[in-house]
Amino acid sequence: MNITVVGQGYVGLVTAACLADWGHQVTGVDSDPGRISSLAGKQVPFHEPGLADLVARGVDVGRLAFERSSATLIESSDVVFLAVGTHDGNGGWQTSTVLACLQEIVPDVRDDAVVVIRSTLPPEFVGQLDEVVSEIRRQAGRGPIAVLMNPEFTREGAAIHDFMHPDRVVLGVSRDPDEIGVELLRVVYARAEAPVLVMPAMDAALAKLGSNLFLATKISFANEYASLCDRFGASIDNVVTAMSYDTRIGGQFLRAGVGFGGSCLPHQVTMTVRTAASVGVSVPLMAAVDEINHRRRSELVERLESLVDRPLDRSRIALLGLTFKPHTDDLRDAPSLTIARHLIDQGATVVAWDPMASARDRASEMIPQLRTVAHPEAALNGADAAAIVTEWPELRSIDWAAALETMRGNGIFDGRNVLDPNAMSAAGYRYDGFGRGLHEANPAVSRPAGTQTIVHDEWPVTAEAEGSDPASVPAAL
Numbered sequence: 001m002n003i004t005v006v007g008q009g010y011v012g013l014v015t016a017a018c019l020a021d022w023g024h025q026v027t028g029v030d031s032d033p034g035r036i037s038s039l040a041g042k043q044v045p046f047h048e049p050g051l052a053d054l055v056a057r058g059v060d061v062g063r064l065a066f067e068r069s070s071a072t073l074i075e076s077s078d079v080v081f082l083a084v085g086t087h088d089g090n091g092g093w094q095t096s097t098v099l100a101c102l103q104e105i106v107p108d109v110r111d112d113a114v115v116v117i118r119s120t121l122p123p124e125f126v127g128q129l130d131e132v133v134s135e136i137r138r139q140a141g142r143g144p145i146a147v148l149m150n151p152e153f154t155r156e157g158a159a160i161h162d163f164m165h166p167d168r169v170v171l172g173v174s175r176d177p178d179e180i181g182v183e184l185l186r187v188v189y190a191r192a193e194a195p196v197l198v199m200p201a202m203d204a205a206l207a208k209l210g211s212n213l214f215l216a217t218k219i220s221f222a223n224e225y226a227s228l229c230d231r232f233g234a235s236i237d238n239v240v241t242a243m244s245y246d247t248r249i250g251g252q253f254l255r256a257g258v259g260f261g262g263s264c265l266p267h268q269v270t271m272t273v274r275t276a277a278s279v280g281v282s283v284p285l286m287a288a289v290d291e292i293n294h295r296r297r298s299e300l301v302e303r304l305e306s307l308v309d310r311p312l313d314r315s316r317i318a319l320l321g322l323t324f325k326p327h328t329d330d331l332r333d334a335p336s337l338t339i340a341r342h343l344i345d346q347g348a349t350v351v352a353w354d355p356m357a358s359a360r361d362r363a364s365e366m367i368p369q370l371r372t373v374a375h376p377e378a379a380l381n382g383a384d385a386a387a388i389v390t391e392w393p394e395l396r397s398i399d400w401a402a403a404l405e406t407m408r409g410n411g412i413f414d415g416r417n418v419l420d421p422n423a424m425s426a427a428g429y430r431y432d433g434f435g436r437g438l439h440e441a442n443p444a445v446s447r448p449a450g451t452q453t454i455v456h457d458e459w460p461v462t463a464e465a466e467g468s469d470p471a472s473v474p475a476a477l
């Protein structure tokens with residue numbers, strides 16, 4: 001089957017590469033010529049595990065190509081997917097990009113082909129989709145075509161797995177009187193061992209939105225409940241584990257922490273609150289999910305501050321993790337950025353580590369006062385306290401006892417509940433985490449006041465600290 005995927009961002013490129021791997025003939029198009037030429041050279045512009053290999057394989061076997069859109073390409077396609085952005089960059093929706101793509105592509109689509117929208121669309125636009133496409137066809141002097149929605153449910157960092165092994169494939173019909181579109185998409189997804197659910201386009205759009213809103217609700221529930229655990233001295237880990245054995249509840253997306261970030265969950269929760277208000281529907285649950293999530297970031301700063309022995313404006317904080325989740329280099333709505341800004345606004349020196357060099361570079365561009373280093377040990381060196389914001393696996397293999405020797409203070413706020421609180425307190429840390437309560441440092445290890453390592457307030461991030469060899473991290477002065 002000949003497939004064109006318009007838009008080569010996270011969603012479009014994963015779709016193109018996976019469909020090519022399933023044996024389809026796929027062309028990825030994008031309005032950015034730089035992106036097209038680097039993809040043609042097998043250079044993937046962002047980090048997604050396994051994607052670079054999949055793209056290289058598709059290009060090498062001749063099933064995956066990248067080029068600018070053209071009438072010839074669209075005419076030769078059985079299926080044209082649209083996977084372009086629908087965020088306005090300010091927490092809202094924008095449909096001008098998808099509209100511009102439809103205007104460019106729809107006139108050239110064959111009568112027996114199908115246009116499939118993979119982008120997440122605002123409900124109002126879904127309601128107008130059939131009319132928008134039909135009008136473009138009328139103006140081009142052409143007959144109607146099939147138009148479907150096919151929402152994606154892939155997670156960044158696990159997108160290839162999620163695409164290849166979906167729980168379900170949802171097809172939302174905007175226009176498909178002869179079921180040409182549904183039949184074509186059944187062939188497209190023949191390799192997916194999952195139920196194919198066919199429904200009206202609006203239902204499919206709200207099913208996609210509802211899935212993300214429900215996941216966000218689970219996270220905010222765990223976070224709100226973690227506050228009660230803190231108050232009553234219970235452990236959120238034990239509480240959630242016990243709850244998760246109930247098959248009606250399950251354990252996923254109940255990890256308490258600094259809350260959800262990324263380009264999907266926060267945006268869709270905020271937009272649902274706004275959209276509902278604009279159509280006169282009350283959604284207090286979603287408003288609470290949003291509020292709980294955003295409050296988490298300032299709570300982390302407050303609790304971190306209580307772990308530091310000196311005023312924030314004279315302290316140095318190690319920020320461990322910048323990306324909104326591990327295994328991606330995506331910083332969109334990452335809690336780390338809000339937290340770094342809060343700390344810097346209060347005068348703290350913030351030294352951030354993340355394993356993704358591209359994320360470190362972009363974070364430094366966005367927050368010029370933020371210092372970034374290539375090793376967690378370099379961030380910890382000289383720090384009064386540390387905050388874990390992203391649960392990168394590297395954090396589990398740090399020699400925390402050795403790191404403590406290089407720190408000025410001993411506080412650690414585990415914003416993702418990844419470390420063992422008892423082990424950390426035994427190693428000499430004052431450890432705190434959401435729903436885990438404060439664990440005082442083992443007095444046998446903690447250094448008596450006055451004998452702590454002295455570090456200059458203007459302690460620089462040295463070239464060695466930013467170097468590639470963790471062993472070269474200098475000891476605190």
Ligand code: UGA
Nearest residue numbers: 152153154155156219253254255259260261262264324325
């Ligand atoms: C989310 C959905 O999970 C996907 O199904 C959906 O396709 C995608 O949005 C989308 O709409 O495109 P994604 O944003 O990539 O995927 O990331 P998630 O794995 O959902 O994580 C979102 C945030 O929630 C992260 O910041 C993560 O750290 C946080 N999270 C997740 C928690 O705080 N606790 C948890 O228990 C789980």
